[in-house]
Amino acid sequence: MLKRQLASWLLIRNGEERVVLYLSLLYLALGAGMAVGRSSSDALLFKRLGVEFLPQMFFLTSFLLVGFSAVYAEFSDRLHPSRMFKYIVALTGIFLVVVWGAMQNGGSKIAFAAYFLGYGVVSEILLVHSNLYASGFLDLSQSKRISPLINAASRLGGVVGGVTLGLLSSRFPTEYMALVWALTLVEAFFLIAAYHRGEQRIRAKTKPLKKHGRPLVHIREGLEFARRSSLLQIAGLGLFVMIVLISMQDYLVSTILTRHFQNERDLAAFFGWFSAFTNFAVLLLQILTTNRLLRRFGLKLVSLIFPWSTAASFALLGLSASFLPAVIGRFNYTGMMPAFRNPSANLFYSALPGYMQGRARALSIGLILPLGLAVSGLLLMWVPKESVGESLAVFGLLLSFVYIYLKIVKNRIYAASLACLIQQQVYTGIGEELEEIGRLDERVVGELKQLLQQTEDGDNYVAYAEILLHGAPQDAGKILLETLPGKSAQVQDRLLPRIAELAPPGWQDYMRCCLDSVDTHLRATALTELAKRGDVDALRAIHGWLVHTNPRIRAVAAQACFAAQDPVLHEVAERTLRTMLSAEKPGAIIAALSVMPGLKLFSLDDAVRALLQHPDAGVRAAAIAATGAIGAVGERLILLARALRDEDVVVQRAAEKNAVTLMPITESEYAAALDTYFSFFHMQSLLTNYLAQSELAQRKTILLAIAHRHLQRAWDKKSVALHALSLAQQASARQADEAGFLRLVLNEEVLRHIDIALDILALLDEAQMARAISAALASRDRRLRAQALESLRHIENKALVEWLLPLIEAAQDGARWEHTVPDMPRDMNEMIAWCKRQGGQWLRQCAALMEEETSRATPV
Incomplete structure (x- = not known):
């Protein structure tokens, strides 16, 4: 001792x-x-x-x-x-x-x-x-x-x-x-x-100095x-x-x-x-x-x-x-x-x-x-x-x-x-942007053209095409029109919108050829690009496409109708989409939902909202992408939170991807949303990220306040997690197991709070440095973590760092922890109640389950 x-x-x-x-x-x-x-x-x-x-x-x-x-x-x-x-x-x-x-x-x-x-x-x-x-x-x-x-x-x-x-x-x-x-x-x-x-070490042999x-x-x-x-x-x-x-x-x-x-x-x-x-x-x-x-x-x-x-x-x-x-x-x-x-x-x-x-x-x-x-x-x-x-x-x-x-x-x-x-x-996911390539000279453009002609791999072709599009946009359209025919339908489908943006000579003829393709996606993309630019032949063919047997074609045709300045076509397209939204097959519903973002069809809001409860995960994922204009900000955030909690990861990813259309607009709305969803870590990450990207004057103040709140909650949870050890020693065997499990969940939520604070630091300070620090802290390399801790001390937001450092050291290096909370639980019942009151979604669910098990085990 x-x-x-x-x-x-x-x-x-x-x-x-x-x-x-x-x-x-x-x-x-x-x-x-x-x-x-x-x-x-x-x-x-x-x-x-x-x-x-x-x-x-x-x-x-x-x-x-x-x-x-x-x-x-x-x-x-x-x-x-x-x-x-x-x-x-x-x-x-x-x-x-x-x-x-x-x-x-x-x-x-x-x-x-x-x-x-x-x-x-x-x-x-x-x-x-x-x-x-x-x-x-x-x-x-x-x-x-x-x-x-x-x-x-x-x-x-x-x-x-x-x-x-x-x-x-x-x-x-x-x-x-x-x-x-x-x-x-x-x-x-x-x-x-x-x-x-007795140590077995590989040691470099000394070389004679005259040879050196x-x-x-x-x-x-x-x-x-x-x-x-x-x-x-x-x-x-x-x-x-x-x-x-x-x-x-x-x-x-x-x-x-x-x-x-x-x-x-x-x-x-x-x-x-x-x-x-x-x-x-x-x-x-x-x-x-x-x-x-x-x-x-x-x-x-x-x-x-x-x-x-x-x-x-x-x-x-x-x-x-x-x-x-x-x-x-x-x-x-x-x-x-x-x-x-x-x-x-x-x-x-x-x-x-x-x-x-x-x-x-x-x-x-x-x-x-x-x-x-x-x-x-x-x-x-x-x-x-x-x-x-x-x-x-x-x-x-x-x-x-x-x-x-x-x-x-x-x-x-x-x-x-x-x-x-x-x-x-460490790898932080921040590589060189394609924009940093600069302008390519004629020799490099010629070499890229040869590579585009010779490669048979679709991914390589797209990679070369992206370099050409960023480095020589004035030549890219013409070269792609020369080299793209004969490539797979998937490759052509990915590059058609880029070619349409550049509009090189002959691009419309190439698009019309794609309308005859056997690949449905390629035909739909070609029709969309032609209709956006008012192509007469495409608009003339729309009526036939609206009754096509393929739902993807029908949906794209309906979308193309809204690109035309014809009210009659607008009505026909809206009826087509409404019919598709009420179809029994998920494929038709998903096709209709996929073209709705940006159309602002308020008359279809109720139908889209109902599809958020559809049994098919693909439909729910497509529906969340089409909900950007539905209701007030509070209602939109409720729908987003529900999608983020969905049991299917496809729906969760769709919610993340389309969260930008569901975000608050004003400072008061952001502050209220961050407070309402404080214990929902996934939602907090999205809200803080989009708030930092906004032009709101008080965004830094709001972010600092929510970061401090997360760190304060993390300090409390760390203290309660350590206190769970002493409660486990005084409790029964079953309660000791419960205390040990709650301690694990509490420590996990401490790390989630730390992640939120580190993300906010990355948003407030130099992003690349803060993300590198975060990646180093997450690594298993002790030297990297130690370097990250020292680098963290030099972050400008000293108030956040003073709260962060003790938490990180205690979480990763086993440092002593002496903080306590005013309402420290005195027994397991109070521990469960505290977790239900202060925990995140997972911790509250665990505490509720334990409370239910305790009530069942207690004789009436």
């Missing part, structure tokens, strides 16, 4: 315990070693060489990073991360032992410089690779919960390392701390080896990608400015602290105890604050914390370049940066394609970081010693505001890039 409560408090979910424990132990060992290495290398450099050499160290570190990061870049995406990790740890341990030997008995100044430079290179490579390694275990949603925890383990290691350094620095020479760091790397090596022991040809190929690829990625460009610029800022602050703070402490051991002890304090503070921040801020507000807020703390620390140093502001400044880049900046910065890479993430990281440490250090070193070399104080701090403050601005721009670009990445990974 205690273990479960602890996991819940730390936001660790089922199945994640082993990974979290392993990564925490690994980061603990690495954190302890890094704390010892940083503090001891700083103390040795500042006292053995002098803090005035720090700018030169920055400059040299930049060149070393270029070389070592080039090697890392070559292998980062070609070796399995665990194998690469072991190589890095082993080589670093060997280096530390060699340097320790060189520093003995005073050593040369080169050894102390090498120790400092080694830490600068290794720390960056380990930081980048450990994040890359951990990201292979976690998706974006897990990263926001778990990465702060494993980073907190690194901070705990920093506490251990700081305390160790503080205690040992008074008993042993400071250079012995290199061996302590090496021991932590030995522990990390065996942890990695033990965790991956270009040792910096990954950095080059990263640069090429950066030319196309605005996110990588702004992230690189922000990283460069941050490196300059941190280097300036480190130089300023180190100068103040070196002057304050008189000897090397006191400075090393201070660095050790300060490291312990800093890492403990960061530990608390990461456990209690960072992960919750990431889940509550996302990267948009968390990524701005460190830039603002940097500006504040420079402001304090600008007021007084003394010991206390220096301590605060050191806490900024040793505490605030790992607590807030590093976790959020690592998550930004999720908006890049997976195959480029390793290259982008290599670009950061292989080019941007060295460039930033080189510029910082050169800049600080030229700063007069008397200016290393308030003047330098003021310059840092001004540069901090530039950094904040870049972060704000990066957040905006990140949202767009993440949405674009999601759209590339």
Whole structure:
């Protein structure tokens, strides 16, 4: 029980315990070693060489990073991360032992410089690779919960390392701390080896560099990608400015602290105890604050914390370049940066394609970081010693505001890039429109003509014809008249209306030939198109067609009569349709109904309304398509709702297709309809969709209001669904089964409410992005869903998002749920009553059935 409560408090979910424990132990060992290495290398450099050499160290570190990061870049995406990790740890341990030997008995100044430079290179490579390694275990949603925890383990290691350094620095020479760091790397090596022991992995073999040809190929690829990625460009610029800022602050703070402490051991002890304090503070921040801020507000807020703390620390140093502001400044880049900046910065890479993430990281440490250090070193070399104080701090403050601005721009670009990445990974049904093809040149038109002549497949012919119609309408009619004869009647029937619209020379003669076809549909279509355009021969033949034995022909002839300006023909056509509507055979009724949309024959409304109850599903489907002009809006919506609830899917699809003719007209009618049919999800989708397409001034206000109402109802249903578990434990076996079933239905309706809200978001914001988010949330890919959740945080309608996110996380990721409702059911009878009162159609039916079963089982 205690273990479960602890996991819940730390936001660790089922199945994640082993990974979290392993990564925490690994980061603990690495954190302890890094704390010892940083503090001891700083103390040795500042006292053995002098803090005035720090700018030169920055400059040299930049060149070393270029070389070592080039090697890392070559292998980062070609070796399995665990194998690469072991190589890095082993080589670093060997280096530390060699340097320790060189520093003995005073050593040369080169050894102390090498120790400092080694830490600068290794720390960056380990930081980048450990994040890359951990990201292979976690998706974006897990990263926001778990990465702060494993980073907190690194901070705990920093506490251990700081305390160790503080205690040992008074008993042993400071250079012995290199061996302590090496021991932590030995522990990390065996942890990695033990965790991956026995795993069967397919690993890419390392290719000799001489065969590869270009040792910096990954950095080059990263640069090429950066030319196309605005996110990588702004992230690189922000990283460069941050490196300059941190280097300036480190130089300023180190100068103040070196002057304050008189000897090397006191400075090393201070660095050790300060490291312990800093890492403990960061530990608390990461456990209690960072992960919750990431889940509550996302990267948009968390990524701005460190830039603002940097500006504040420079402001304090600008007021007084003394010991206390220096301590605060050191806490900024040793505490605030790992607590807030590093976790959020690592998550930004999720908006890049997976195959480029390793290259982008290599670009950061292989080019941007060295460039930033080189510029910082050169800049600080030229700063007069008397200016290393308030003047330098003021310059840092001004540069901090530039950094904040870049972060704000990066957040905006990140949202767009993440949405674009999601759209590339899911199918949203939004492809290129044919209108985007543009005008086709003569060569392409000629090739399409050959394809139309050669193809024997009807679907292919229609596809080529559509391209031709959109890309070269001036040539399409003539080409179709040349190539269409001889094709199947179905293909000709589909393209006759398009040819009639273009009216190329000879089209009427072709239509008259179709009147003699044995295919009824082709003859009917040809007659319709000719009659619409007042063709004399077609109108002359109408009387004979009105008494044709085929109902399709009779119906089309009646429709053609209304196209003619002859009242006598109108009366004859109306009598023909009335007779067909009262026929016994469904085929005749369907034929008559199929030509009625748009004719506005109010005298036939009663006959059409009666056919909505016809036993044949085809008749009911055709009748709903002909009801657009029947009655007031309330009556039309009743008919639409009845058709949508029809047991036959054909009728439901017909209602969806023809709903546009039955929709409300005014804002008040839409508001009333949305309220009346609030629990009818199918109807809600249609109403919100057509309302969004309307030109009504208050459509956005109405849509937002109904979306909020759906989300509020979803919150209530989610709470009641969870409460059903506790009721099931207290009820009888039969009632427990009922509670479990109601819980399933409630959760299903929660998802329906969420879908309505997401659809409204798609209607209010950029449709393509919102639909991509919706498709990603519906997928079974955890990484896609996590990316969608993060992208959802950047939707403009914050009020909807604040209601949506907890629901989606609880529904898909099993997050905790603490909301309650005022009228929470106290027993199963109240649960059934609540479901009948607040549920949708399906939930109400289930609750009514359970109530009926309960009354039967209860003795009188």
